[in-house]
Amino acid sequence: MRKPLALSLTASALAFSASMAHAADSVDPNLPEYEAVSGVSGNLTSIGSDTLNNLMTLWSEGFRSFYPNVAIQIQGAGSGTAPPALVEGTAQFGPMSRPMRGTEIEEFEANYGYEPLPMRGAIDAIGVFVHRDNPVTCVSMQEIDAIFSSTRAGGADAAITTWGELGAEGEWADRAIATYGRNSASGTYGYFREVALFGGDYSADVREQPGSSTVIQGVASDLGGIGYSGVGYGTADVRALDIRGDDGTCYTTDDAPEGTYPIARFLYVYMNVDPNAELEPLRAE
Incomplete structure (x- = not known):
């Protein structure tokens, strides 16, 4: 069964939240405890915002606490580097400290036939x-x-x-x-x-x-x-x-x-998610 897109990065988000003592009161007490699945391994790359570099690092560390066989590379050279990385397929995640511009979305859509998926990750x-x-x-x-x-x-x-x-x-x-x-x-x-x-x-x-x-x-x-x-x-x-x-x-x-x-x-993380296809296990988790 395909997981709801809103649950993407659940493992890393939960691990990060657990590491932030001051965030405890803001975490929904009804949120189910995350359970790791077997067989998840591979490589992930994040290219984009320098502002989000520390947060992406914390999320990746949280994710790897569940999945130590996943290697995650993070490059923070600026938000402007995220859209071309997603278009070229050199990154699975494109963190940005601003929304994508219309021209950036159009270039992505011209390559894939659908728009990149934005997720609001934080208030900065x-x-x-x-x-x-x-x-x-x-x-x-x-x-x-x-x-x-x-x-x-x-x-x-x-x-x-x-x-x-x-x-x-x-x-x-x-x-x-x-x-x-x-x-x-x-x-x-x-x-x-x-x-x-x-x-x-x-x-x-x-x-x-x-x-x-x-x-x-x-x-x-x-x-x-x-x-x-x-x-x-x-x-x-x-x-x-x-x-x-x-x-x-x-x-x-x-x-x-x-x-x-x-x-x-708001700070964003953009992803290449085909709305008509299943997410592979690594990105789904």
Whole structure:
């Protein structure tokens, strides 16, 4: 009997949930305990989002705790690498931090006769990180735009270039702001531009990085640094700024599930699943 598509990755999802103590209250108590099946082995490849790299790794480790004879390779070079990998058949999973574009779906459908299957895997808050010693704690969306963009579509009169303009005092007042961000292959790059830059353009001064970890490393090594990244990549050397809402409240990344933290989005895993065919045992599990 063919398994419902919604149950794909059940083993790995359950194993990951079990490893997250804080997630215990959010797991449906009526969810049946997963039972491994015999004879599952082979190779799986995931190519896509750097933001999802850690989560895909945790899921794969959970899956392999049930099926140690499965080898899983994970490559996180950016969301833009997922669609061609699925089209070319070099990956079974295409994690993306943004929805596929219409042109990407059309290319896939032209090859296979059906659309790729999207699954929402998580809600991700984009943290705006500063050095741990930075005294600034909360900024508005308009201020973020004035820091990172050249167009200031959010309505700011001028670019913000020093920490004193955000309320820092003393030796921090004249300290120059150094911006770090992702490159254009990243779904996070496009999402941050649309939401935090109000659809405007990045400043040429933003230091583009190939991955989330390198954004964090840049900020951690630069007292004046500020950069955006999936919140899961934060370390003890950096701190995520709160973001001031229209009501004047400073919201944290923990508020993302309630919808009050303004820079948060769904993360997706795309798959090549023929709606008229049985899933092979490996991918079905």
